[in-house]
Amino acid sequence: xxxxxxxxxxxxxxxxxxxxxxxxxxxxxxxxxxxxxxxxxxxxxxxxxxxxxxxxxxxxxxxxxxxxxxxxxxxxxxxxxxxxxxxxxxxxxxxxxxxxxxxxxxxxxxxxxxxxxxxxxxxxxxxxxxxxxxxxxxxxxxxxxxxxxxxxxxxxxxxxxxxxxxxxxxxxxxxxxxxxxxxxxxxxxxxxxxxxxxxxxxxxxxxxxxxxxxxxxxxxxxxxxxxxxxxxxxxxxxxxxxxxxxxxxxxxxxxxxxxxxxxxxxxxxxxxxxxxxxxxxxxxxxxxxxxxxxxxxxxxxxxxxxxxxxxxxxxxxxxxxxxxxxx
Amino acid sequence: xxxxxxxxxxxxxxxxxxxxxxxxxxxxxxxxxxxxxxxxxxxxxxxxxxxxxxxxxxxxxxxxxxxxxxxxxxxxxxxxxxxxxxxxxxxxxxxxxxxxxxxxxxxxxxxxxxxxxxxxxxxxxxxxxxxxxxxxxxxxxxxxxxxxxxxxxxxxxxxxxxxxxxxxxxxxxxxxxxxxxxxxxxxxxxxxxxxxxxxxxxxxxxxxxxxxxxxxxxxxxxxxxxxxxxxxxxxxxxxxxxxxxxxxxxxxxxxxxxxxxxxxxxxxxxxxxxxxxxxxxxxxxxxxxxxxxxxxxxxxxxxxxxxxxxxxxxxxxxxxxxxxxxx
DNA sequence: ACATCTTTGGCAAACGTTTGCCAATCTGTC
DNA sequence: GACAGATTGGCAAACGTTTGCCAAAGATGT
Numbered sequence: 231x232x233x234x235x236x237x238x239x240x241x242x243x244x245x246x247x248x249x250x251x252x253x254x255x256x257x258x259x260x261x262x263x264x265x266x267x268x269x270x271x272x273x274x275x276x277x278x279x280x281x282x283x284x285x286x287x288x289x290x291x292x293x294x295x296x297x298x299x300x301x302x303x304x305x306x307x308x309x310x311x312x313x314x315x316x317x318x319x320x321x322x323x324x325x326x327x328x329x330x331x332x333x334x335x336x337x338x339x340x341x342x343x344x345x346x347x348x349x350x351x352x353x354x355x356x357x358x359x360x361x362x363x364x365x366x367x368x369x370x371x372x373x374x375x376x377x378x379x380x381x382x383x384x385x386x387x388x389x390x391x392x393x394x395x396x397x398x399x400x401x402x403x404x405x406x407x408x409x410x411x412x413x414x415x416x417x418x419x420x421x422x423x424x425x426x427x428x429x430x431x432x433x434x435x436x437x438x439x440x441x442x443x444x445x446x447x448x449x450x451x452x453x454x455x456x457x458x459x460x461x462x463x464x465x466x467x468x469x470x471x472x473x474x475x476x477x478x479x480x481x482x483x484x485x486x487x488x489x490x491x492x493x494x495x496x497x498x499x500x501x502x503x504x505x506x507x508x509x510x511x512x513x514x515x516x517x518x519x520x521x522x523x524x525x526x527x528x529x530x531x532x533x534x535x536x537x538x539x540x541x542x543x544x545x546x547x548x549x550x551x552x553x554x555x556x557x
Numbered sequence: 558x559x560x561x562x563x564x565x566x567x568x569x570x571x572x573x574x575x576x577x578x579x580x581x582x583x584x585x586x587x588x589x590x591x592x593x594x595x596x597x598x599x600x601x602x603x604x605x606x607x608x609x610x611x612x613x614x615x616x617x618x619x620x621x622x623x624x625x626x627x628x629x630x631x632x633x634x635x636x637x638x639x640x641x642x643x644x645x646x647x648x649x650x651x652x653x654x655x656x657x658x659x660x661x662x663x664x665x666x667x668x669x670x671x672x673x674x675x676x677x678x679x680x681x682x683x684x685x686x687x688x689x690x691x692x693x694x695x696x697x698x699x700x701x702x703x704x705x706x707x708x709x710x711x712x713x714x715x716x717x718x719x720x721x722x723x724x725x726x727x728x729x730x731x732x733x734x735x736x737x738x739x740x741x742x743x744x745x746x747x748x749x750x751x752x753x754x755x756x757x758x759x760x761x762x763x764x765x766x767x768x769x770x771x772x773x774x775x776x777x778x779x780x781x782x783x784x785x786x787x788x789x790x791x792x793x794x795x796x797x798x799x800x801x802x803x804x805x806x807x808x809x810x811x812x813x814x815x816x817x818x819x820x821x822x823x824x825x826x827x828x829x830x831x832x833x834x835x836x837x838x839x840x841x842x843x844x845x846x847x848x849x850x851x852x853x854x855x856x857x858x859x860x861x862x863x864x865x866x867x868x869x870x871x872x873x874x875x876x877x878x879x880x881x882x883x884x
Numbered sequence: 885a886c887a888t889c890t891t892t893g894g895c896a897a898a899c900g901t902t903t904g905c906c907a908a909t910c911t912g913t914c
Numbered sequence: 915g916a917c918a919g920a921t922t923g924g925c926a927a928a929c930g931t932t933t934g935c936c937a938a939a940g941a942t943g944t
Contacts, residue, residue: 236929236930236931237930237931237932238930246893246894247893247894247895248894248930248931248932249893249894249895249896249932249933250892250893250894252930252931252932252933253893253932253933255931256932260891261891261892261893262891262892262893263891263892263893266892266893280670280674281674281930281931282674282676282929282930282931283674283675284611284614284615284620284675284676284929284930284931285615285899285929285930285931285932286930286931286932287611287899287931288611288612288615288898288899288900288901288929288930288931289898289899289930289931289932289933290899290931290932291899293611295654302640303636303637303639303640303643304633304636304637304640304838306631306633306636309630309631309633309636310630310631312630312655313629313630313631313657316630316655316656316657317657317659320656320667320668325654325671325675326654326655327622327652327653327654327655328639328643328653328654328655329643329647330640330643330644332644340647341647343607344652347607347608347609347610348610348611348652349609349611456842482842485839485842485843486842488843489842489845512812512843515783515812515813515816516812516815516839516843516844517843518816563899563900563901564900564901564902565900573923573924574923574924574925575900575901575902575924576902576903576923576924576925576926577922577923577924579900579901579902579903580902580903580923582901583902587921587922588921588922588923589921589922589923590921590922590923593922593923608900608901609899609900609901611899611900611901612899612900612901612902612929613900613901613902614901614929615899615900615901615928615929615930615931616900616901616902616903616928616929617901617902617929618929
C-alpha cells in the first residue's frame with residue numbers, strides 16, 4: 231500500500247517536526263508532551279509508518295543485518311544451523327544474510343568485504359577457514375561468533391560442543407562394548423573440531439590401554455565429507471587389520487564409509503560398529519544403523535544470537551559448549 | 558583497513574568534486590576529460606574505494622539485496638536451491654537474504670514486509686504459501702520468481718520442472734515394469750507441484766488401462782514430508798491391496814515410506830518398487846534402493862537469476878521448465 | 885520583578901550516494 | 915573579435931534517518 235511513508239509523512243500529519251517523530255519512534259518520550267506523543271502515535275498508526283532500515287543504517291553507520299558465512303549449505307547440519315539462527319535473529323529483530331563459501335578462503339574474503347560494506351551488525355562464521363580477511367576481521371574487533379570451528383586465526387567467541395569429550399565418549403563406548411580394533415576417519419583438511427574429536431578419541435583409547443599403533447587412522451581428501459568417508463573406507467577395509475569399530479567425525483563421513491562397507495560385503499553394524507558425531511535428524515530415517523553423538527544444531531541459533539547480544543552490550547562472551555546426547 | 562573511504566575521500570585526493578567521482582565510478586566517463594578520469598581512477602585504487610551499498614540504496618530507492626523466501630531450509634532440496642541461487646546472485650553482484658517461513662503464511666507475510674522495507678531488488682519465492690501479503694506482492698508488480706510451486710495467488714514467473722510429465726514418466730515406468738498395484742503418496746497440504754505430479758501420474762495410468770479405483774492414494778498430514786510418508790505408509794501397508802510400486806512426490810516422503818516398509822518387514826525394492834521425485838544427491842549415498850526423477854536443483858540458481866535479470870530489464874519471462882533425468 | 889531551571893520542540897548537519905542544472909572554459913566559425 | 919556549441923566539472927538537492935544544539939515557553943525560587 232503506502233510506498234512512501236516516511237518520518238516526514240507522519241510529521242506532516244501530526245503537525246510536528248520530523249525530529250520529534252523520530253525521537254518518539256525511538257522511545258524518547260520524555261522529549262515531548264504526553265499530548266504530542268499520543269498525537270504522533272496516532273499518526274504513525276494511521277499511515278502505517280515503519281522505519282526505513284536503509285536510512286537508519288546510513289545514519290547510524292550500522293544496519294540490522296547479520297552475516298552468516300557458512301562453509302557449505304548442502305551439508306544438512308549447516309542448513310539446520312542456518313535455519314535456527316535465522317529464526318532466532320528474526321525474533322530478535324534482525325535480518326540474516328547468508329553466504330556460502332564452499333569452504334574456500336578467497337570466497338570467504340570476498341564475502342567478508344561485501345558484508346562490511348553492507349555495514350552488517352555482526353558476523354556468524356560457521357566452519358570458518360583461515361584467510362587474510364578473517365585475521366583482519368578478528369583484529370578489527372567486529373562482533374563475531376564462531377560456530378563449530380574455532381577462530382583459525384586467533385581466539386574469539388565460540389558456540390559448539392566439547393569436541394574432545396565427544397571423541398572420548400565414543401572411545402569409552404567402543405571399549406565398553408569390547409571392541410578390539412578401533413578406527414577413526416576424518417578429513418585431511420582439518421578443522422579445530424575434527425582435530426579435537428580425533429585427539430579426544432585417541433587420548434581416551436590410550437588411557438584404556440590401546441597403543442597408538444593399534445588404532446587405525448584414515449583420512450580422506452577433498453571438501454565432500456561423503457567422498458572423504460568413501461575414500462578412507464577403501465583403505466580401511468582393504469587393510470589387514472580390519473577394524474570392528476569406526477568413529478567418523480561427521481555424519482556424512484559415516485555415510486561414505488557405510489557405502490564402501492556395503493560394497494565390500496560387510497554388515498553394519500554387525501561386522502563393524504559405526505559411530506558418528508553430528509546426529510542430524512535425518513539419520514533415524516535413512517541411516518538407522520548409525521549411532522551418533524547428537525549435536526543439538528537446532529538450538530545453536532538461540533545460543534548464537536544470545537552470544538551476539540552479549541557482545542553488542544559489551545559484556546564478555548567466551549564460549550558456549552552445548553551438551554550432546556549419545557543416541 | 559580504511560574504514561571511512563567514501564566518494565569524498567577519493568574526491569579530495571584527486572582534487573575533484575564528489576559528483577565527478579560518482580559519475581566516473583558509474584561509468585559515465587564522457588563527463589570528464591581523460592586526464593581527470595585517470596587521476597580519479599588512480600585515487601580510487603590508492604585509497605581502495607568501494608561504493609557504499611547503503612548510501613546507494615537510499616539514493617536509488619533500491620538495494621542490491623535479493624530476498625529468498627523459502628518454506629523450509631531443513632529440506633535438502635531447498636538448501637541446494639538456496640545455495641545455488643546464492644552463488645549465482647553473488648556472481649551477478651547481488652547479495653541474498655534468506656528467510657525461512659517454515660511453511661507458515663503469517664511468517665511469509667512478515668518477511669515480505671521486512672524485505673520491502675529493505676528495498677530489496679527482487680524476490681525469490683521457493684514453495685510459496687497463499688497469504689495476503691503475497692497477493693499484494695503479485696499485484697504490486699515487484700520482480701518476483703516463483704520456484705517449485707507456482708504463484709498460489711495468480712500467475713507469475715516460474716522456475717521448476719514439468720510436474721505432470723514427471724508423474725507420467727513414473728507411471729510409464731511402473732507399467733513397463735509390469736507392476737500391478739501402483740500407489741501414490743503425497744502431502745495433504747498440497748501445492749501446485751504435488752498436485753500436478755499426482756495428476757500426471759494418475760492420468761497416465763488411466764491411459765494405460767488402470768481404473769481410478771485400482772490406484773492406491775495415500776496422503777499424510779503435517780509439514781514434515783518424512784512424517785507424511787511414514788504415516789501414509791502405515792495405511793498403505795496395512796491395507797488389503799498392498800501396492801507393488803509406489804510413487805512418492807518427494808524424496809523425504811520416500812524416506813518415510815521406506816522406514817515404515819522396513820518396520821512392516823517388507824523388502825525394498827524387492828516387494829515394492831519405490832520411486833520419488835527430487836533425486837537429491839544424498840540418495841545415492843544413503844538411499845540406493847530409491848529410484849528418482851532427478852530434479853536439477855543445482856542449476857536452479859542460474860535459471861532463477863537469469864529470470865530475474867530478464868525481469869529487471871523489462872523483458873518477458875514466463876516460465877522455465879528444466880529437464881529431469883530418471884536415475 | 886528577576887534570575888534560573890525545566891519542559892517542549894524545531895533547525896540543521898550528517899551519513900554516502902546520485903543527478904539535474906548551471907557555469908566556466910575551450911573549439912571552431914563567421 | 916564575437917558568438918554558438920561542445921566539453922568539463924561543480925553546486926546543491928534529494929533519499930530517510932538521527933541527534934547536537936538552540937529557542938521559546940512555562941515553572942520555581944528569591
